[in-house]
Amino acid sequence: MEAFRHTHSSVDASPLCWVSDHTGFSGTIKDSAIDFVVTEIDVRGQLVSKAGVGCDLDTCSVECEQEKSHPSRNKRLKKPEKSPENLSGWPNHDRLEDAKVVHDEVDQIAVCSLSESAANSSSMPVSEAQGGTLDLLLGSSVAQALEKFASSAKERRPAAGQGAVDEATLSLGTFQEKSQRAAIHLAVRQKFPFLKTVTNNAEIQARPDPQYSELCHLVSEKEADGLFSFLDSKDTSSKFTFQRDGNKEHRKAVHHFVSKYFGKLVETKSFSEQGGGSRHGAVITVRFRDKVTSSRKRNANDCQAVPATYTAFTLRKANMETLEAIACLASELGVVPSDFSYAGIKDKKAVTSQTMVVKNVTIDRLQAKRLSIQSKGLKVYNLRAVTQHLQVGQLKGNHFSIIIRNIRKHQEDEPEASLTDRVFEAIKKVKEKGFVNYYGPQRFGLGQNVQADQIGLALLEEKLVKAVHLFFTPEEGNDPVNKAKRHFINTEDAKGTLALMPEYKTRERLVLRALNRYGINQEGCSRAWLSLPHSMRILYIHSYCSKVWNEAASFRLKTYDLKVVEGDLVACNNLERDLSSQNNQQVHIVTAEDLESNIYSINQVVLPMPGNNIQYPCNKLTLWYQEAFARDGLKACKFRIPALQLNVPGCYRRLLAQPQDLVYQWLEDCILATGESKQPRGTGDSLSLSFSLSSSCYATVCLREIMKCNV
Known part of the structure; x- marks a missing residue:
């Protein structure tokens, strides 16, 4: 199967697949948070950072700290080297300038002013x-x-x-x-x-x-x-x-x-x-x-008769998990984390903008907390009244502005090959063919001794005590968080661990309080997991289901390549979003007659996320899913956990994904301060990439296909 090359990933035991056969290149991503900018695209196709009101420049404290450590982040765009050919539909120079503006705004750490947002919100009918x-x-x-x-x-x-x-x-x-x-x-x-x-x-x-x-x-x-x-x-x-x-x-x-x-x-x-x-x-x-x-x-x-008040706003954060940001906001506003809703979790090591909705907090109250919220390294703006919570998946996608540093050829590449040709070839191939729509490593807890999918599996097995111990498994190091976790694993002393656990570890402290009150038996651990908001509990289950989906995708591609085969599931519509809200009536099982008519393409093929209300493919994947569940001890699993009030209906996800408006631009090498003097980084050219992805697609997975290496 020449279209695919395989590489082992730490995310799961299954090798991941490429779609295209280009050579790719090497580079460094997420050198700092400002190199990875994520802006949510709402259901109307509008960037949430620009929705509704004008903005002026203001400085977020977290981003200021980054600016201090990288004082010479201003980059000058070089003229692109001549491409060997013109891409069909390639964005023009104006789009490249737009990409430059995005990065310039990030480098200046430009954020929207809350006061102007509130003023506009109150004055506009x-x-x-x-x-x-x-x-x-x-x-x-x-x-x-x-x-x-x-x-x-x-x-x-x-x-x-x-x-x-x-x-x-x-x-x-x-x-x-x-x-x-x-x-x-x-x-x-x-x-x-x-x-x-x-x-x-x-x-x-x-x-x-x-x-x-x-x-x-x-x-x-x-x-x-x-x-x-x-x-x-x-x-x-x-x-x-x-x-x-x-x-x-x-x-x-x-x-x-x-x-x-x-x-x-x-x-x-x-x-x-x-x-x-x-x-x-x-x-x-x-x-x-x-x-x-x-x-x-x-x-x-x-x-x-007593309706709740819902206020929507855009949240801008840097170097912080979405759930950690919610915990900070809840503390400042005097509400519980479950009063917040969002369309999706955003990257931690990144500058991200997304819509959130908070229940029973008025615009005036949120505005009054602007300065204290800003002191936590967060920014809220575009405030407006809405009628209900956001639902997970209620977005069109995300726009990414990314800088890849230290661009170079792979070591095994031909010496005479041009780096510019390699980059151009990679962009062209991914624009044409897309990439395998894997869940990215951040879905599982990259680099952790215990990943989220392992906790999710324990929860599905209803081994709640085991899940708690996995949850508190420490990492290497002797920082306060790991000291506290190590104390719990060694002693099961919830009260003592709570005293050691830092205040900002909201999830851990919620679980510890419940364990201290109800004990560390099956019932106590059930109460502990229930102390977490539903959105947090279900994340672990979804992480396990995502791991299964990744493995199923690799098996499907290695078995059938990029061909539509009998028994495949295909989407019955042309929706660009993830099929997370769709039911069995919106997928179709490919028949022999369909193959003869050649009416479906590989871009319409979907694979199921495990659950209790989905249709599985009617080919070799049926047996594969059965064996995967049996291997993990879930042969009789109904994907319902009454003790934790969790129900997993399942959903469908497209096998391949396609980046939209993908453009790139070379950047000149950057200068960083080293002690008292400024010295060249000596890391080679940097590359600016800008593209949009549908909801639930991962930019790191797209970059992996472009660069042909794990990122």
Whole structure:
């Protein structure tokens, strides 16, 4: 099989495969965090670092420390050496300049100003911010039809006493994802308050809102818009006030209207104008009701009557794990880590920007904590109110701006070969053929004595005590964390270990507190794992499933090469994202007739992540998966762990991945300070790479295919 060469990886026992047969080159990645910049791409295809508001320059403390250690990071772009041929569809010089700007911004450690973000968020009408999203959410043709429908509905609105509102409806289309439907509901309501949207079997329909029309018979259209926007904001710290009204009967009618339709959600009260007395009229103030504090268990209707506040923001971090950053934010804001949601985990040794949502924290409260959050080496900006948590996988992908240093040929390469030719050939091949969509080493815990997939396997076997001991297995070294872990392994003294464990090790301390309270038996360890947020517990299970997927991918490629074969699973659509939310109805088993028709390509082939609700391929991979589970003691595993409240339905992942907008640029060698003098690094040329990947794809795996070496 000439298309593949194999290399052993420390990630698992299975050799990993190449897609292309180019030679590649060597180099160093992640020389520092600022060499690896990751920016999340939201579901609309927009970089989250640029979403919504303008930015100005501000300095993050962690990044400042990096700048001190690398004072001469400013790089000058060299003119690219002449390429042997022109690539079809190769981005033009403007795109290369864009890539330069990205790196220049990183080198200057430019981050967005929170104060300007909050100012813009408060001054810009929500309808203006939401209205521009309808084209992206619905498509231009449906958005235009909605505009016409809204205009017509407004003209047909009945006058007071003329009967019911027009029952005309407009279908906006069918949307399978709940998060997408929620975004559409919000965007339509914010732009057209006089319309309401309803969902029927995933189809969203718009129709005139009779409640809005009824309110417009009592107050001005501006006030009606204001009340509905206030209700949609769900900001429990804010209030809404109607205009001063001297007619008591009219005020009574307004009170009655609000109570009739929104009484479980808000309460109203009239206030006389200060110093004016009741004869000058009064204003009606609307506020959200306080939370129910009684000890009785609330039913679903009670819970819906007190909506939570959700604030979305962009988080920028450097040299910090996502979960560690969440722990810092939770501590500063006085909430628990499980109140935060995110679309995906980002690299630790990198400068990353991603969207997060926090529950029951208002924009004002988050803004007030700006300086203390910044002191932890984090930056939050692009603040805005949203209606619900983020879901894992709720993103289109990530954009990467990477510098590879010390570029050189492989030792075994031909002496007369040109390094420029090697780089150009590698970029061209990966643009054309892509790479095997392996999970990257950071998914497993690179370089650790015990990797995350081993803990995940113990959890799936329901060996919870063993999983705890694996969790606390120390690494080499005598730092405080390893001292504490070593103490636990030697003594099983949870209380003593807790005293030794540093405050910033949030996960370890949560587990230790539970072990100290409930003991280190099966039940105590179950309580300990339950003390971690669900997103943390499930990560270990996903890590094991990812290891199995990597091994299955290698077996599939070594067995069948880059050919579609009978029994393969193929995606039934052209989605660019990972298929993590799709079910069995969205994959198809390739038949002999399909092969004769040649209707499927290798780019449509998917492999299952293990779970209890997925279809396995109907070829040699079926037996391979069975043997893999039997080898790991999971032959009878149902991928459910009731003791830990974990359910693993499984998902599908494309066998191959393709980088988008892949460009490169040579950089001149950098200068670093050594003691009192500045000396050349002497490490050769550096290369700037810029590309985007779909969600759940790993840049390090793409680089591995480009460079033809483990990175």
